[in-house]
Amino acid sequence: MQTVSDFYDSAQRPPAMLEELREVWRYRDLLAQLIERNIKVRYKRSVLGLAWTMLNPLLMMAILSIVFSNLFRITLEHYPVYVLSALVLWNFFSQATLTAMTELAWGNSLLQRIYVPRTIFAISAVGTGLINLLFALAPLAVIMLAIGVPLRPALILLPVPILLTAMFALGVGLALSILAASFADVVDIYHVALTAWLYLTPIIYPQEIVPAHLQWFFRLNPMYYLLETFRQPIYAGVLPALETLAPASAIAVSALVIGWWFFARNADGLAYRI
Amino acid sequence: MDWRTASDRDAAIRLDNVSVCYRMPRERVASLKEHAMRWLQRRTQSDEFWALRDANLSVERGQVVGIIGKNGAGKSTLLKVIARVLRPTTGRVRIAGAVAPLLEVGAGFHPELTGRENIFLNGALLGFTRAEMRAKFDRIVDFAELWEFIDAPLRTFSSGMVARLGFAIATDAEPDILLLDEVLSVGDAAFQRKSFERILSFRTFGATILFVSHNLDAVKSMCERTIWLDRGRIAADDQASAVVEEYQYGGLGLETRQRAAGPTAEQRWGTRRIEIADVRIKNGNGAEEAIFATGDSLTLEIDYWAHQPTAAPTFGMGIHRHDGVHLTGPNTTFSNFPLPTLEGRGTVTFAIPRLPMLEGLYHISVSVHATNDPEMYDYHDRCYPFRVVNANGCRERYGLVSVRGVWSHTRR
Numbered sequence: 001m002q003t004v005s006d007f008y009d010s011a012q013r014p015p016a017m018l019e020e021l022r023e024v025w026r027y028r029d030l031l032a033q034l035i036e037r038n039i040k041v042r043y044k045r046s047v048l049g050l051a052w053t054m055l056n057p058l059l060m061m062a063i064l065s066i067v068f069s070n071l072f073r074i075t076l077e078h079y080p081v082y083v084l085s086a087l088v089l090w091n092f093f094s095q096a097t098l099t100a101m102t103e104l105a106w107g108n109s110l111l112q113r114i115y116v117p118r119t120i121f122a123i124s125a126v127g128t129g130l131i132n133l134l135f136a137l138a139p140l141a142v143i144m145l146a147i148g149v150p151l152r153p154a155l156i157l158l159p160v161p162i163l164l165t166a167m168f169a170l171g172v173g174l175a176l177s178i179l180a181a182s183f184a185d186v187v188d189i190y191h192v193a194l195t196a197w198l199y200l201t202p203i204i205y206p207q208e209i210v211p212a213h214l215q216w217f218f219r220l221n222p223m224y225y226l227l228e229t230f231r232q233p234i235y236a237g238v239l240p241a242l243e244t245l246a247p248a249s250a251i252a253v254s255a256l257v258i259g260w261w262f263f264a265r266n267a268d269g270l271a272y273r274i
Numbered sequence: 275m276d277w278r279t280a281s282d283r284d285a286a287i288r289l290d291n292v293s294v295c296y297r298m299p300r301e302r303v304a305s306l307k308e309h310a311m312r313w314l315q316r317r318t319q320s321d322e323f324w325a326l327r328d329a330n331l332s333v334e335r336g337q338v339v340g341i342i343g344k345n346g347a348g349k350s351t352l353l354k355v356i357a358r359v360l361r362p363t364t365g366r367v368r369i370a371g372a373v374a375p376l377l378e379v380g381a382g383f384h385p386e387l388t389g390r391e392n393i394f395l396n397g398a399l400l401g402f403t404r405a406e407m408r409a410k411f412d413r414i415v416d417f418a419e420l421w422e423f424i425d426a427p428l429r430t431f432s433s434g435m436v437a438r439l440g441f442a443i444a445t446d447a448e449p450d451i452l453l454l455d456e457v458l459s460v461g462d463a464a465f466q467r468k469s470f471e472r473i474l475s476f477r478t479f480g481a482t483i484l485f486v487s488h489n490l491d492a493v494k495s496m497c498e499r500t501i502w503l504d505r506g507r508i509a510a511d512d513q514a515s516a517v518v519e520e521y522q523y524g525g526l527g528l529e530t531r532q533r534a535a536g537p538t539a540e541q542r543w544g545t546r547r548i549e550i551a552d553v554r555i556k557n558g559n560g561a562e563e564a565i566f567a568t569g570d571s572l573t574l575e576i577d578y579w580a581h582q583p584t585a586a587p588t589f590g591m592g593i594h595r596h597d598g599v600h601l602t603g604p605n606t607t608f609s610n611f612p613l614p615t616l617e618g619r620g621t622v623t624f625a626i627p628r629l630p631m632l633e634g635l636y637h638i639s640v641s642v643h644a645t646n647d648p649e650m651y652d653y654h655d656r657c658y659p660f661r662v663v664n665a666n667g668c669r670e671r672y673g674l675v676s677v678r679g680v681w682s683h684t685r686r
Contacts, residue, residue, distance in 0.1 A: 113357075114357065183305050
């Protein structure tokens with residue numbers, strides 16, 4: 001039985017961030033089960049099940065390809081791969097952060113009753129997103145081969161941008177979930193913000209369609225760097241350039257540290273709400 | 275840990291001056307937009323609510339302790355502090371041993387998952403590994419009597435079935451410390467008996483049990499020791515039967531002692547031309563008393579202080595039952611007891627030869643006002659409590675009062 005460690009002393013407490021890490025490790029079995037549950041529940045509810053994870057970005061890609069190449073006359077080589085590679089990463093980020101909010105809302109009633117490390121809900125949301133991302137990479141590979149984008153050795157580096165995006169998503173998810181636990185409108189505001197963010201990021205359009213004097217705007221966008229580090233190995237077959245990889249890493253680490261700190265600072269208050 | 279090697283080596287739970295303060299926003303701010311606006315205007319105000327104040331407690335290993343008190347007295351907060359769910363605002367909590375708190379019925383379950391999947395998920399929430407849960411699985415399903423449904427989604431379960439499953443999972447362990455919050459009301463009568471027996475069986479393992487309940491008989495029969503919480507403070511901590519009896523009949527506890535100190539600002543109004551300086555409730559022997567039996571005599575003494583000569587005032591009193599029922603409201607004018615012009619200090623006495631009301635908590639109000647115009651000099655609203663208990667041979671239980679009627683019988 002390891003419900004609560006055998007000795008507990010409220011006066012002797014390691015720093016909140018470290019304590020939380022240790023506890024998450026102790027509850028790793030719960031983490032695995034929460035992720036498993038999220039995957040199971042998702043596929044139980046839909047007829048297409050697992051196939052949906054792969055079909056969804058594919059359909060999106062098909063629509064965007066038709067719209068952009070026929071209406072806007074964007075002639076970008078291998079546009080489907082350009083857009084799909086960014087979409088799967090974007091979907092991972094948006095789903096992970098949104099799930100972090102709903103997970104903590106579900107867990108909140110539990111937190112009034114039992115001790116569970118509280119970051120575990122956001123971590124399981126990101127974990128669930130990672131699994132779904134892996135599933136979505138399969139159709140991406142198929143499309144690449146189908147339209148003649150070779151699978152090049154630079155792909156070996158893909159885990160790096162995925163890990164960085166996961167860290168960024170966890171930081172954002174932690175901060176948002178604790179806000180959403182207090183304020184009902186956070187989820188709605190975030191939905192709107194996500195849509196705006198999607199269109200402000202060069203995901204479905206090439207960066208070059210924006211006039212040169214406005215290019216600086218992309219450089220304020222954390223997701224821009226993460227997307228570029230992810231897309232370069234897939235689309236161009238080259239290793240991510242240092243001028244995108246360095247800011248991407250800095251963004252991921254600082255988002256995680258700030259998000260975790262903000263969460264730990266406010267998490268004790270969760271159980272006080274009555 | 276050092277403190278366990280000391281004299282209190284066998285303490286499973288130790289609380290030193292533990293207080294818990296909830297912050298309650300003065301107005302409900304549910305949206306971020308609103309909160310941001312208030313914050314910008316520096317208008318985020320919140321009230322403090324001390325759910326637990328200066329609680330000192332030491333529970334030996336193997337003790338079964340009941341916790342009683344009214345709603346909002348801090349019982350659940352006490353359990354939460356011990357379960358590590360709440361961190362104390364001040365003070366220190368030390369726990370030696372694994373704590374297994376009971377889940378609220380249905381919390382932590384997911385409706386789309388099957389009973390089987392939910393058992394594993396719930397177990398993980400309680401800190402068990404998958405391997406441990408596999409070993410427990412059969413016992414849990416046996417106890418919950420849910421073999422037929424175990425692979426159906428939980429949303430198809432009745433609420434009673436969900437409750438049984440939750441209880442079976444949470445108690446299938448041999449925890450060192452078990453926290454029970456009103457759980458004996460789960461399921462039907464047969465299942466209640468079964469759960470009661472299971473809790474009793476923990477005692478034989480030597481588990482420390484904290485048992486919150488409104489069922490005073492259950493507390494008396496299960497616990498050796500009982501803690502009575504009153505507005506966040508430990509009002510009594512002693513042998514179970516003594517504390518339960520004190521709670522039920524006797525002591526009005528802190529509430530009485532605090533209120534007897536006099537009215538609060540909201541309980542008092544009037545011009546104070548004549549001030550009511552002190553009020554005493556006395557029994558037939560002339561001693562101050564807070565507990566009476568139906569049929570006892572009660573004397574109310576009202577000390578006044580007339581700051582200026584005041585002609586013919588009227589003194590009155592009223593009795594309300596704790597639920598607000600107004601029982602009576604006599605005054606000196608109704609009783610044709612004219613008072614002279616009053617100046618300085620004095621005492622007006624109202625004697626009730628036989629209290630007619632049945633068991634319950636009552637509050638006395640006192641007043642002094644002008645007889646012929648509506649000026650209220652001083653009014654103390656329901657701030658002098660006393661309790662009437664079932665004793666002295668009065669066995670009536672129904673209604674408000676005993677009319678002291680006499681039965682007779684003749685045969686035709």
